[in-house]
Amino acid sequence: MNAxxxxxxxxxxxxAVVLSLxxxxxxxxxxxxxxxxxxxxxxxxxxxxxxxxxxxxxxxxLGLDKPPVERFWSVFTGLATFDFGxxxxxxxxxxxxxxxxxxxxxxMAGVAVVLTPLVAIGLGVLAALKPGGRLDAxxxxxxxxGYSMPDFVVGNVFIIVFALQLGLAPAVLMVAExxxxxxxxxxxxxxxxxxxxxxxxxxxxxxxxGMIEAMDSEFVERARLAGxxxxxxxxxxxxxxxxxxMLNGSAQFxxxxxxxxxxxxxxxxxxxxxxxLVRAVAQREVPTVQAIAFLAAFGVILSNLLADLAILALxxxxxRRADG
Amino acid sequence: xxxxxxxxxxxxxxAGLTVTYRDGLGGERAAVRAVDLALARGATLGVVGExxxxxxxxxxxxxxxxRPGARVSGGHVRVGDVAPFDLDSRALRAFRGARxxxxxxxxxxxxxxxxxxxxxxxxxxRRHARLRxxxxxxxxxxxxxxxxxxxxxxxxxxxxxxxxxxxxxRIVIAAALAARPELIVxxxxxxxxxxxxxxxxxxxxxxxxxxxSATLVYVSHDLNVVARMCSRIMVMRDGAVVEEGDAAALxxxxxxxxxxxxxxxxxxxxxxxxxxxxxPAGPPVVSARGLRFTHRSPAGLxxxxxxxxxxxxxxxxxxxxxxTLGVVGExxxxxxxxxALVCGxxxxxxxxxxxxxxxxxxxxxxxxxxxxxxxxxxxxDPLASLNPSQTVVDIVARPARLYFGATAAQARAEAARLLxxxxxxxxxxxxxxxxxxxxxxxxxxxxxALAARPDVLxxxxxxxxxxxxxxxxxxxxxxxxxxxxxxxxxxISHDLALVxxxxxxxxxxxxxxxxxxxxxxETLLTPGSAYTARLIxxxxxxxxxxxxxxxxxxxxxxxxxxxxxx
Numbered sequence: 001m002n003a004x005x006x007x008x009x010x011x012x013x014x015x016a017v018v019l020s021l022x023x024x025x026x027x028x029x030x031x032x033x034x035x036x037x038x039x040x041x042x043x044x045x046x047x048x049x050x051x052x053x054x055x056x057x058x059x060x061x062l063g064l065d066k067p068p069v070e071r072f073w074s075v076f077t078g079l080a081t082f083d084f085g086x087x088x089x090x091x092x093x094x095x096x097x098x099x100x101x102x103x104x105x106x107x108m109a110g111v112a113v114v115l116t117p118l119v120a121i122g123l124g125v126l127a128a129l130k131p132g133g134r135l136d137a138x139x140x141x142x143x144x145x146g147y148s149m150p151d152f153v154v155g156n157v158f159i160i161v162f163a164l165q166l167g168l169a170p171a172v173l174m175v176a177e178x179x180x181x182x183x184x185x186x187x188x189x190x191x192x193x194x195x196x197x198x199x200x201x202x203x204x205x206x207x208x209x210g211m212i213e214a215m216d217s218e219f220v221e222r223a224r225l226a227g228x229x230x231x232x233x234x235x236x237x238x239x240x241x242x243x244x245x246m247l248n249g250s251a252q253f254x255x256x257x258x259x260x261x262x263x264x265x266x267x268x269x270x271x272x273x274x275x276x277l278v279r280a281v282a283q284r285e286v287p288t289v290q291a292i293a294f295l296a297a298f299g300v301i302l303s304n305l306l307a308d309l310a311i312l313a314l315x316x317x318x319x320r321r322a323d324g
Numbered sequence: 325x326x327x328x329x330x331x332x333x334x335x336x337x338x339a340g341l342t343v344t345y346r347d348g349l350g351g352e353r354a355a356v357r358a359v360d361l362a363l364a365r366g367a368t369l370g371v372v373g374e375x376x377x378x379x380x381x382x383x384x385x386x387x388x389x390x391r392p393g394a395r396v397s398g399g400h401v402r403v404g405d406v407a408p409f410d411l412d413s414r415a416l417r418a419f420r421g422a423r424x425x426x427x428x429x430x431x432x433x434x435x436x437x438x439x440x441x442x443x444x445x446x447x448x449x450r451r452h453a454r455l456r457x458x459x460x461x462x463x464x465x466x467x468x469x470x471x472x473x474x475x476x477x478x479x480x481x482x483x484x485x486x487x488x489x490x491x492x493x494r495i496v497i498a499a500a501l502a503a504r505p506e507l508i509v510x511x512x513x514x515x516x517x518x519x520x521x522x523x524x525x526x527x528x529x530x531x532x533x534x535x536x537s538a539t540l541v542y543v544s545h546d547l548n549v550v551a552r553m554c555s556r557i558m559v560m561r562d563g564a565v566v567e568e569g570d571a572a573a574l575x576x577x578x579x580x581x582x583x584x585x586x587x588x589x590x591x592x593x594x595x596x597x598x599x600x601x602x603x604p605a606g607p608p609v610v611s612a613r614g615l616r617f618t619h620r621s622p623a624g625l626x627x628x629x630x631x632x633x634x635x636x637x638x639x640x641x642x643x644x645x646x647x648t649l650g651v652v653g654e655x656x657x658x659x660x661x662x663x664a665l666v667c668g669x670x671x672x673x674x675x676x677x678x679x680x681x682x683x684x685x686x687x688x689x690x691x692x693x694x695x696x697x698x699x700x701x702x703x704x705d706p707l708a709s710l711n712p713s714q715t716v717v718d719i720v721a722r723p724a725r726l727y728f729g730a731t732a733a734q735a736r737a738e739a740a741r742l743l744x745x746x747x748x749x750x751x752x753x754x755x756x757x758x759x760x761x762x763x764x765x766x767x768x769x770x771x772x773a774l775a776a777r778p779d780v781l782x783x784x785x786x787x788x789x790x791x792x793x794x795x796x797x798x799x800x801x802x803x804x805x806x807x808x809x810x811x812x813x814x815x816i817s818h819d820l821a822l823v824x825x826x827x828x829x830x831x832x833x834x835x836x837x838x839x840x841x842x843x844x845x846e847t848l849l850t851p852g853s854a855y856t857a858r859l860i861x862x863x864x865x866x867x868x869x870x871x872x873x874x875x876x877x878x879x880x881x882x883x884x885x886x887x888x889x890x
Contacts, residue, residue: 216392217433218428218429218430218433218434219433219434219435219436219437220436221389221428221434222426222428222434222435222496222499223436223444224389224420225384225387225389225420225421225425225426225428226420226421226425226426226448226451226499226500226502227417227418227419227420227421227422227448227451227452227503228417228421228447228448228451229417229451230413232447236436236439236447237436237439240438241436241437241438314438315437315438316437316438316483316485
């Protein structure tokens with residue numbers, strides 16, 4: 001277990017580098033965009049009321065006149081201690097602004113991330129029982145279709161089918177950002193399903209490939225010729241090994257959820273971190289953008305670490321290698 | 325209740341058994357053709373043939389198993405009072421393992437990697453003997469002890485990759501015998517094992533078969549092994565039985581030319597027929613002094629990885645033009661490490677390595693192109709060593725482009741000439757390597773090595789993936805090339821008999837240390853170490869059933885030698 005701890009430690013050290021790079025890239029991105037936080041708070045037709053002196057005085061008050069390196073440093077040092085600072089214009093703590101959207105998104109993404117591998121495993125095992133059979137063909141076809149669909153198409157199709165045609169869910173969510181988790185969950189059903197489609201499809205394909213390879217292996221043939229039941233062959237001999245490539249896919253899915261959430265939240269008007277990010281970018285609220293990007297990168301790194309730990313638990317060979 | 329079969333009925337029987345596979349083109353190809361088989365209870369039958377002869381398909385049929393795409397298109401199988409292909413899936417599962425057991429070919433890949441070996445024995449005991457918990461564990465330990473596994477209690481909770489090849493094969497055998505079957509089918513169970521380990525496993529199988537008075541069907545391409553294990557032999561080719569009969573009689577007087585060719589192709593340990601080195605030996609092309617290498621585990625968070633026992637520990641050798649140095653030893657003896665150091669695939673070795681007196685850098689990429697060209701390597705798995713996306717002729721043309729700056733047309737013409745000289749059919753030249761047979765693939769690999777016009781050829785187990793007859797052809801080819809081009813060959817194999825048939829001098833490695841080094845004939849007749857004597861004895865033991873006067877004479881010599889304490 002010592003080696004596992006060492007691996008986790010090594011990963012965390014690497015994460016610090018990745019997080020610094022992410023912050024730098026986000027900062028450069030917001031810097032390249034024309035205009036700054038001040039420009040975006042003053043409507044274009046009101047700009048004529050301000051003189052150049054007014055503008056530069058206001059810039060100085062907001063700290064926008066400092067060189068980029070200095071501004072980056074002040075944001076970055078805050079991030080390193082999980083202190084996200086205050087917004088540029090309203091001087092409110094960034095954390096207060098993103099807390100509720102973040103929790104809402106975590107709720108939606110969390111449900112999707114937990115559900116996705118479970119659905120993928122169920123479908124993958126069913127399909128691998130008889131590769132090339134009718135059930136396999138149906139599931140494989142459906143998932144290939146789902147996988148090739150962009151998230152915004154899936155979201156809009158869901159709205160058309162489930163909200164407009166069947167009337168099972170509201171088309172546009174009318175819910176307060178700070179609504180309690182239970183209420184949020186009840187309206188999140190459709191966004192969660194839309195978010196999970198591509199993940200289920202991708203992870204199903206990884207699992208099915210792994211299952212078919214395992215069911216075709218010499219160790220499963222030996223076990224079969226020793227008289228074990230198909231059920232045992234599938235669940236005990238084939239599945240654990242086949243989960244390994246799928247878990248890597250699950251970790252990738254978490255990264256996909258972060259970008260998927262931006263699109264899905266926009267489609268459903270779900271009050272999550274994605275909508276907040278879009279708003280913050282539009283308003284050039286660099287500290288807010290930085291905070292969201294930082295948290296997203298942190299989430300992706302964490303999920304990859306968890307997937308690696310799960311693989312260690314599943315594959316004794318990797319476990320020993322880590323020990324050696 | 326089981327009915328006792330009438331005495332006159334055979335215990336295991338197939339009649340007119342025909343199995344066909346769907347081929348990719350919508351047609352069918354017969355893998356087993358009208359095979360009749362009748363075995364009394366307790367009989368031992370060896371089924372021999374080359375790859376693709378249908379012997380493994382036949383073996384699986386005895387347990388009512390067909391690989392996907394196959395079907396029984398005629399005839400039937402019966403074991404005792406059971407026709408496995410007529411059973412429903414539930415009854416078939418009860419029959420398999422309990423009454424008929426299979427020991428598959430490759431112990432390395434036949435155990436589920438993420439389950440401990442104890443768990444894999446336990447599930448069978450639960451299935452067939454209704455044992456659970458402590459009782460199952462106790463029985464599993466008994467089974468492991470029965471197969472001569474050392475310290476069953478500690479091995480029980482280990483994973484397959486933590487066991488040696490021989491130990492894993494014992495586990496597979498223990499699993500097969502867990503429910504005391506009346507029919508044991510073994511499909512090449514020792515092909516992946518070293519000769520001395522093979523010898524022990526064969527003893528074990530023979531003992532357990534006698535104890536259970538089980539009927540034994542032993543599938544192998546190795547006539548020596550079959551002759552040792554079985555009283556009857558059946559020779560198969562293209563799915564049909566070519567010849568069947570009493571083992572000793574068949575080996576002594578084969579009735580068909582095919583069986584005769586199979587017997588002739590088996591390498592036999594015959595020291596008096598070993599080639600002798602040229603005298604005086606020419607100046608060495610390759611010369612190694614004090615070669616050492618230690619594998620390092622990957623560097624951890626805190627410094628370099630742990631350093632283990634050296635894989636190669638102070639090995640010296642000289643290799644002259646026109647000479648073959650045979651390197652033998654079991655897995656882990658450092659044979660392949662030696663080849664990897666000479667061809668520059670490993671970094672961090674110690675000792676000196678010279679080519680024509682000039683020092684060779686450790687890694688191939690730090691050697692001048694001319695030195696790289698002069699040392700060429702041929703690998704065990706020809707398919708894995710040939711670029712699958714190139715045609716055969718392009719693969720062989722590459723060295724001429726790389727080392728001699730030939731134009732594409734020149735290089736292809738040269739490649740075609742080489743391939744033709746090595747009897748690779750002209751119609752295969754524009755195909756990918758996958759479409760060639762194993763023997764042809766290895767010829768292509770040899771042609772690619774020769775295209776660089778090397779002075780030194782490194783051959784690492786180049787025939788272990790080939791059938792005996794194809795192997796014999798490959799060895800003859802290598803001898804011809806050597807006499808034509810005056811090549812120096814480093815020939816590595818675990819098969820002492822094979823090495824002895826081609827090598828002028830022998831280097832015997834054990835655990836990275838040279839145990840013996842000298843002319844082949846002298847080394848075999850008067851081995852300088854107990855290890856070499858043991859290796860020779862293991863080969864002799866498997867070959868005793870082969871009725872060759874030369875073998876018998878060798879046998880007596882070895883006995884004398886061993887008893888006189890060499």
